[in-house]
Amino acid sequence: MRIVVCVKEVLDPDAVNNYALAGRLEIGEDGKSLTQTTIPRLMNGFDEQALEAALRLRDAGAECRIGVVSVGSDPATILKHAAALGADEIAAVMMEEPSPDYHVVATLLSSYLSTSGGADIILCGRQASDDDQGVVPALICEALGIPLVTNARAVELMQAAGETALRITRVTPDGDEVVEVSCPAVVTVSNELGEPRYPTAAKKIAARRMKPEIVTAESLSLSAEKLRPRVVALRQFVPTVSGNCEFVDGETPAELASALIARLRQESVIS
Amino acid sequence: MTEAKPVVVCTWSESQGEFPVGAEEALTLGRKVANALGTRLHWLVLGTLPETGMETAGRFGADGVDQIEDAALEAFSADVYLNALAGYCRQESPMLVVFSQSVETRLVAPRLAGRLEAGVLMNGVDIVAGDDGGLQATASAYGGDTQVVYELSGAACYVFALAANALQAEPAEGGPTQPGCRSISSDLGGVEDRIRVVEEARTEGPRLEDADVIVSGGRGLGGPENYGLIERLAEALGGLAGASRPLVDEGWVDSSQQVGLTGKITRPALYLAAGISGASQHMAGCSAAKTIVAINKDPDAAIFRYARFGIVGDCLEILPELIQAAKQ
Ligand SMILES: Cc1cc2nc3c(=O)[nH]c(=O)nc-3n(C[C@H](O)[C@H](O)[C@H](O)COP(=O)(O)OP(=O)(O)OC[C@H]3O[C@@H](n4cnc5c(N)ncnc54)[C@H](O)[C@@H]3O)c2cc1C
Ligand SMILES: Nc1ncnc2c1ncn2[C@@H]1O[C@H](COP(=O)(O)O)[C@@H](O)[C@H]1O
Numbered sequence: 001m002r003i004v005v006c007v008k009e010v011l012d013p014d015a016v017n018n019y020a021l022a023g024r025l026e027i028g029e030d031g032k033s034l035t036q037t038t039i040p041r042l043m044n045g046f047d048e049q050a051l052e053a054a055l056r057l058r059d060a061g062a063e064c065r066i067g068v069v070s071v072g073s074d075p076a077t078i079l080k081h082a083a084a085l086g087a088d089e090i091a092a093v094m095m096e097e098p099s100p101d102y103h104v105v106a107t108l109l110s111s112y113l114s115t116s117g118g119a120d121i122i123l124c125g126r127q128a129s130d131d132d133q134g135v136v137p138a139l140i141c142e143a144l145g146i147p148l149v150t151n152a153r154a155v156e157l158m159q160a161a162g163e164t165a166l167r168i169t170r171v172t173p174d175g176d177e178v179v180e181v182s183c184p185a186v187v188t189v190s191n192e193l194g195e196p197r198y199p200t201a202a203k204k205i206a207a208r209r210m211k212p213e214i215v216t217a218e219s220l221s222l223s224a225e226k227l228r229p230r231v232v233a234l235r236q237f238v239p240t241v242s243g244n245c246e247f248v249d250g251e252t253p254a255e256l257a258s259a260l261i262a263r264l265r266q267e268s269v270i271s
Numbered sequence: 272m273t274e275a276k277p278v279v280v281c282t283w284s285e286s287q288g289e290f291p292v293g294a295e296e297a298l299t300l301g302r303k304v305a306n307a308l309g310t311r312l313h314w315l316v317l318g319t320l321p322e323t324g325m326e327t328a329g330r331f332g333a334d335g336v337d338q339i340e341d342a343a344l345e346a347f348s349a350d351v352y353l354n355a356l357a358g359y360c361r362q363e364s365p366m367l368v369v370f371s372q373s374v375e376t377r378l379v380a381p382r383l384a385g386r387l388e389a390g391v392l393m394n395g396v397d398i399v400a401g402d403d404g405g406l407q408a409t410a411s412a413y414g415g416d417t418q419v420v421y422e423l424s425g426a427a428c429y430v431f432a433l434a435a436n437a438l439q440a441e442p443a444e445g446g447p448t449q450p451g452c453r454s455i456s457s458d459l460g461g462v463e464d465r466i467r468v469v470e471e472a473r474t475e476g477p478r479l480e481d482a483d484v485i486v487s488g489g490r491g492l493g494g495p496e497n498y499g500l501i502e503r504l505a506e507a508l509g510g511l512a513g514a515s516r517p518l519v520d521e522g523w524v525d526s527s528q529q530v531g532l533t534g535k536i537t538r539p540a541l542y543l544a545a546g547i548s549g550a551s552q553h554m555a556g557c558s559a560a561k562t563i564v565a566i567n568k569d570p571d572a573a574i575f576r577y578a579r580f581g582i583v584g585d586c587l588e589i590l591p592e593l594i595q596a597a598k599q
Contacts, residue, residue, distance in 0.1 A: 013413060013414070013552075016413050016416055017413070017414075017416060017550050017551065017552075019416075020413070020416040020417075020550075020551060020573075021548060021549070021550065021572075021573045025416060025417065027417075034417075102391065103384075103390065103391070106385070126533065127533070129413070129414075130412060130413060131410075131412050131419075132393070132394050132411065132412060132413070132414060132532065133381075133391075133392075133393050133394065133410075134377060134381070134393060135381035135384070135391050135393060138378070138381035138382045138384075138385055139381060139382075139384070139385040139391075141382065141385070142382050142385025142386050143385060147350075147465040147466055148349075148378070148382065149466060150377070150378055153526075167469070170472075171526055172374065172472045173374050173472075173478065173480060173527075173535065174472035174473065174474040174478070175472040175473050175474055175475065175527055176470075176472060177468060177470065177471060177472040178468070178469050178470035179466045179467060179468050179469060180466070180467045180469055181465060181466050181467070182465070190533065191516070191519075191520065191533065192519070192526045228425050229425060230389075230390030230391075230423070230424070230425045230426040230429075231390045231391070231392055231408075231421045231422075231423060232421060232422045232424070232425075233419050233420070233421055234407065234420045234421060234422050235419070235420050236412065236417050236418070236419045236420075237417065237418055237420075238416070238417055238418075239411075239415070239417070239418050241573075241576040241577060242576075243575060243576035243577070243578075244579070245565070245575045245576070245578045245579065245580065245581045246579065246580050246581070247575075247580075247581045247582070247583060248580060248581065248582050253584065253585075253588040253589045253591075253592045254592045254595075254596075256582050256584060256589055256592070257582075257589055257592030257593040257595070257596045258592070258596045260564065260580060260582060260593065260596075261593065261596040261597055261599075263580060264541070264562075264564070264580070267562070269540065269541050269561075269562045270484070270508060270541060270597075
């Protein structure tokens with residue numbers, strides 16, 4: 001059985017947040033990218049958890065090869081991180097543009113998947129923490145004509161009578177839902193899956209020698225027409241939040257509390 | 272002359288009998304784009320049209336209401352809904368399909384785009400049409416820390432999901448329209464969802480999405496033993512208790528209590544945040560609240576930029592007093 005995990009390199013969202021919270025997030029001269037060069041680049045957190053889900057399936061006894069693929073201009077670093085965590089094969093789909101269109105990324109990924117021997121389980125993150133779109137897995141499932149299960153917190157394998165299926169616990173607004181789906185399927189993983197593991201030092205060293213397979217649009221025989229973007233980023237900006245906070249007065253916690261409740265009643269926010 | 276392709280706003284009720292959340296906002300945006308492009312606005316309703324549906328459609332300037340009613344649409348199923356939608360779109364060739372973003376539309380909208388070879392953008396904030404008839408759309412990124420303006424060109428159709436707090440619903444200028452209502456037939460008999468639900472989700476009590484008052488706690492509470500203060504204040508105010516993501520990740524509270532981009536998207540009248548910094552990913556789930564109140568010991572905390580009322584102080588000292596004061 002082959003499991004393929006799709007991973008994206010993103011700017012560390014916590015670092016981006018810290019700049020934003022301090023009011024120091026800035027856009028560069030190109031009008032598109034963040035200027036802060038000190039923000040580390042890393043594997044999208046949900047993708048790390050998608051890889052963790054794959055590793056847990058293997059730990060639970062699934063006989064599988066785990067492949068990890070990333071589309072980007074320089075995905076080698078996160079792919080080596082994936083190898084250190086236990087990926088058996090790593091593939092870099094080269095894409096020059098800094099922020100390729102989601103449709104293009106999904107076309108590259110689904111084409112890679114179908115030309116590299118297919119996959120029984122395709123694991124993705126629920127969304128990328130830079131664009132928050134959560135559309136690439138859906139576009140892959142439609143391109144391959146297979147089902148999509150989103151927001152998994154647990155993924156289990158069920159094998160019976162030569163059939164492979166998955167039992168997935170999904171996080172939904174109404175609580176957890178348990179579903180079953182036959183493979184092949186695309187599954188997206190949510191943060192509720194829990195902490196991903198850390199690579200050991202020995203595995204990190206071993207992973208340094210692992211070279212990603214280099215894949216290009218040409219090697220996938222994809223025409224320019226197929227790779228024509230549909231949603232092109234023109235510019236990025238930092239929105240301003242116009243604050244008009246009224247700070248409640250008081251010397252003691254009790255005074256502050258009763259002043260707040262009084263204001264809320266006055267404004268009919270509460271009764 | 273070929274007729275300009277319509278703009279379609281698509282909604283359904285996520286809980287039976289209720290008016291679809293965000294429909295008015297989506298219609299407001301749809302009307303604006305249709306006006307700019309000189310084309311029609313259709314409101315596509317999957318399932319039963321809400322009772323006040325025709326009146327709403329007129330007020331927000333829809334040129335027509337299209338309804339697909341089918342027993343198969345009674346309960347949500349991604350595969351079935353998708354089939355109904357894709358069939359409709361193939362027939363009507365809209366240039367733009369607008370959804371109000373929710374957990375369900377997050378599943379359906381991008382798959383619809385994949386199926387129709389359309390372009391897609393989620394977390395949408397706005398769309399403007401240029402003089403040349405081209406569309407530019409804005410969507411939030413990094414949970415809302417930034418926004419990105421995209422050019423929509425190269426596809427015959429676009430699918431767009433409008434985020435919960437993106438804009439205010441505004442009735443169409445020039446008074447209500449008198450839209451007609453068409454019943455669209457759809458052959459959904461043979462469509463089965465490929466996903467089998469073996470254990471249904473069971474909401475334990477009322478949902479944060481529907482709450483009028485929410486009191487949420489963050490890392491500033493210091494430890495799980497203090498979360499009870501949040502629950503007690505919520506109870507005293509007749510509301511529900513929520514939390515920021517670190518509390519879920521640390522296992523202090525259940526994930527159904529997480530408010531934010533990857534948690535609940537709420538729209539209460541009052542949202543009280545204690546010990547929460549105001550990261551954009553958290554605010555994505557509560558900035559649609561009518562009144563936000565923040566308690567934080569840091570006077571520069573970002574949450575105060577969103578708050579209407581604020582208390583600078585230690586929430587562990589203030590919460591017990593608030594519980595008292597709320598009961599009086
Ligand atoms: C892709 C992605 C998705 C995310 N989705 C979500 C989401 O859905 N929901 C969510 O909440 N977060 C989400 N996050 C995390 C988010 O970025 C923040 O890290 C998180 O919201 C911070 O939680 P917090 O405010 O409780 O903690 P902190 O940021 O640690 O803030 C604690 C605050 O408490 C204050 N404080 C400390 N002690 C006290 C005291 N005694 N009294 C009063 N105030 C005190 C501090 O001044 C500080 O402002 C997401 C992040 C990513 C990258
Ligand atoms: N460039 C990429 N390379 C590999 N996987 C990706 C890429 N972009 C998105 N994905 C996958 O799709 C998920 C959702 O991404 P997005 O639709 O961009 O929010 C991510 O969590 C990844 O699993």
